[in-house]
Amino acid sequence: MVTLAEVAQHAGVSASTVSYVLSGKRSISTTTRQRVEQSIRELGYHPNAGARALASNKSNIIALMIPLRTDMYVPVMMEIAIAVATTARTHGYDVLLLTGEEGPDAVRRVTGSGLADAMILMDVELDDERLPLLRGTDQPSVLIGLPADTTGLTCVDLDFKATGALCVEHLAKLGHRDIAVIGEAPAVYERHTGFAERTLDGLRSRAQELGVRLLHRPCDGGYDAMAVTFARVLDERPGTTGFVVQNESAVEPLLALLRQQGRAVPEDVSVVAICPDQVAVQASVRLTSVAIPAQEMGRHAVERLVAKLEGHGTDEVVLIAPELTVRTSTGPAPAVAS
Amino acid sequence: MVTLAEVAQHAGVSASTVSYVLSGKRSISTTTRQRVEQSIRELGYHPNAGARALASNKSNIIALMIPLRTDMYVPVMMEIAIAVATTARTHGYDVLLLTGEEGPDAVRRVTGSGLADAMILMDVELDDERLPLLRGTDQPSVLIGLPADTTGLTCVDLDFKATGALCVEHLAKLGHRDIAVIGEAPAVYERHTGFAERTLDGLRSRAQELGVRLLHRPCDGGYDAMAVTFARVLDERPGTTGFVVQNESAVEPLLALLRQQGRAVPEDVSVVAICPDQVAVQASVRLTSVAIPAQEMGRHAVERLVAKLEGHGTDEVVLIAPELTVRTSTGPAPAVAS
DNA sequence: AGTCTTTGTCGAAGCGCTTCGACAACCTAT
DNA sequence: ATAGGTTGTCGAAGCGCTTCGACAAAGACT
Known part of the structure; x- marks a missing residue:
């Protein structure tokens, strides 16, 4: 396993320089940057996720809590999950899959351990027992679905x-x-x-x-x-x-x-x-x-969440406007039998 | 965020003692253990995932790569994913959801960064481009599905x-x-x-x-x-x-x-x-x-994987025996029209 | 020419945990 | 009573990274 230090040595710079090349948080001369990037490529370096999470206090992981039951809308759930995963990747996040099984404990575990930076909850009930926890933490979250009381929460759903x-x-x-x-x-x-x-x-x-x-x-x-x-x-x-x-x-x-x-x-x-x-x-x-715009819901949820993680982004309820597509199953009502 | 050190202080022991209480890797007197456990509960302590991963070199995460396309068997995929997630939890693992989109790069990224300890691949093609990577790494993996050449791989599938x-x-x-x-x-x-x-x-x-x-x-x-x-x-x-x-x-x-x-x-x-x-x-x-025994496949895959992670567990192909259930859509062939 | 910025790089500290070796304190057997 | 084991606990090192402050070197001013 290649480490930052090895890359630094290979490129003839200090570890911090390599780190700054990676994060772009300080300016680095073009020549140095290129040298470092070259070394990274040659050595096949991948930053260690754990070390990164520890040092930066963020894991770059979004937790997605899906319902355990499969009694409804399974394809919708799946589509949302996939949309969440792909959208998250475009923002540099990975997705942790949690089932509703653990319930509120899962929320506690994930927030407590810093496993994820934020979470998306699906299948939210009107008076969901996970909501107080979400309100009581500073970890950003987005609900897919609408609970009874949405104060202090960000929600995405079809209207x-x-x-x-x-x-x-x-x-x-x-x-x-x-x-x-x-x-x-x-x-x-x-x-x-x-x-x-x-x-x-x-x-x-x-x-x-x-x-x-x-x-x-x-x-x-x-x-x-x-x-x-x-x-x-x-x-x-x-x-x-x-x-x-x-x-x-x-x-x-x-x-x-x-x-x-x-x-x-x-x-x-x-x-x-x-x-x-x-x-x-x-x-x-x-x-x-x-x-039911599953993809859109998943995408929206992640984008709200990322906005929150980046500091801009407010609590708000996003209701997606429905669209009716006329196909061949509807037509004029038959004349009333006389 | 509560840390190990704080728990240690609260319980009046050293940090390492708390760690050993948590892991059980050394014997701890009953009284000390109880005191520590009490402190953990009182403070609401959760071990920090990043630190743990860094120090122990294992993340307790299993990566699950699901197909991006939804042209077939969506409910089956979903059921497998849920079974994987729940089974993984019973073994202390969380599940990272990857889509097939990134392809082999995802495998490289996950193995390289130590994000996950192991991976499960779904929707494996006969000559899948991810296979060489899996064979070339020491990270355990299980395939759900059967490629053309299974040497050095563990696979689970319906027969x-x-x-x-x-x-x-x-x-x-x-x-x-x-x-x-x-x-x-x-x-x-x-x-x-x-x-x-x-x-x-x-x-x-x-x-x-x-x-x-x-x-x-x-x-x-x-x-x-x-x-x-x-x-x-x-x-x-x-x-x-x-x-x-x-x-x-x-x-x-x-x-x-x-x-x-x-x-x-x-x-x-x-x-x-x-x-x-x-x-x-x-x-x-x-x-x-x-x-199609989706649950069973998911469960099996995780159990193989956990076995590998724990050291016992060999490469092998598990084919689940099919079971035919007779319902009302089959009956004797009609007499041949004469 | 000398002062003030700006720019690019480095060293060191520290994130929270695991784990190794050390070592008292206590048994047990002679 | 003494040597030899156990058992339970501690201190310290270190995992690989980020980030802060320091500081040369180079450029921009009077």
Whole structure:
């Protein structure tokens, strides 16, 4: 293992000079710099991370806490994680992967040990037990998701309320007066992850403004659960012509059920999904959807965090504006049977 | 930030004593140990990771290199990553998340800087450019996946050849004589990731042994691609009664197409999938499948790695035996039309 | 020519921990 | 009672780096 000292010796300068070449914190003459850089290359020198962390008191590591459960949005989580990792690298940071399993202890451990300089939390609950810890430390952090109280916190999320509103608007504009919302799994609501409620909030208030009838039902993924929910919805509101689906693993089952019942999409029934674009495009019907901008969220989170680490950067809530892409699963509401 | 020295002072012992209490590398009297532990708790002490890494020359971090692309098996990747992270924690390790983006440079950087003590590589290609680096270093590593040449490497993977064989066997035993294999996306074969070829190998050789006709077609995910492939397969082999599907995002499209054609599953056609159990259970037909044991692979990889780090542990290839679970998508081949 | 900056380099201290050798203090066996 | 082991604790060195203050050397002024 090559050390700074060896590089210094090889280049015929002192260790501190090499350090300054590396960090650029003091001016170094061009000739010296080149000599040092040459030596670094020749020797294949890599600064020792531990020593660096010890001396500079920063590790250049960002901790990313992902949820342990895989009951929802797995591809979204993955995409966020990858976006975080790649964006972090462009800023010179590496990413430490923590699972939610350890809970608050992980936060304590990481902040306490100086393992990471900052952290990103995913899957934040409305009243998350990790929040007091974050507020009580000077370690920068960013949440992906929105807790109930955001004071003193930086958060990045899709504007789910606007998302809900957008879905209703789109269907209302097409003439649909009876809309059913296939929500997330009941467990998601019970956990108070917030985004589902916020979506519902947006759906409801816009529906009211536009005079549209709305029926919301949570729904587990898979065919069986969707079949049950579907039957109930039609029973209660036989005139339903528009569906908004938030649980991405209920989308395909819903389409299958509609097909089975002889209801054509989009002629008889329109479907709007809230899901990653890839899912919308790969479905059996190309779905009109509001995308979940996973990459953007990951990127944003890291950039906020880096800004904080560099001193500029304030606590603030970044809500990404939703975008609805019209595909072939929505169309004008059918004329009312007379 | 509380330091070892402060704990020592608080407990009225020397710093080295505290260190030995923490590491257990020398015997400490019960009374002293308790006093130190008490101080640690009272002060909320956490050892500084950088200092520890510098002094002990180990970081207690395992690097996990995940593929950047998300064109296949995203949930599997995610599950492996989570399993790696949780298993690593139980052994006192944290996980550093690297994307494949940096390629071999990431390997150099991590080994060179002592950032991680060991690494796990996913999505290994048959002739991966990172392999020479791994062989040339003394840093332990484990691959998830199988390259062409495994000498000097430790690998963990599902036994895909046996998996292929198992699928054919199952269908053959049910009387199917004409089997179509819906493979991974063409890009996967072009990339030479190996597992797809190994599966095919198993399928083919077993098919030959059992006198079953086999038609293999790569297939992108989604409905459109599957529709094209499906039409071609039926055109070429109209008598096909058994399907083996490896690309999990082609499963649902295939089922839809079969339904559309009025072919009942499993009465007219049997379908075996190679996919995580969750997918098999959530599909529109409960699928007979060979599970991809993501968790087990992640866990195994970490345990091999930890064994190596602790000195025992040898280079070896661990192939996990496939298990076929019979559900409701396979049944006896229909009687031949006379 | 002499003073004042500026620029480039160096030496040394210190970050918080591990670990080695030293050494009292206490047993145990003769 | 004495030599020989244990056992528990300490002091000090050192891991590889950053960073501060010092200080020559060179340039910019009167």
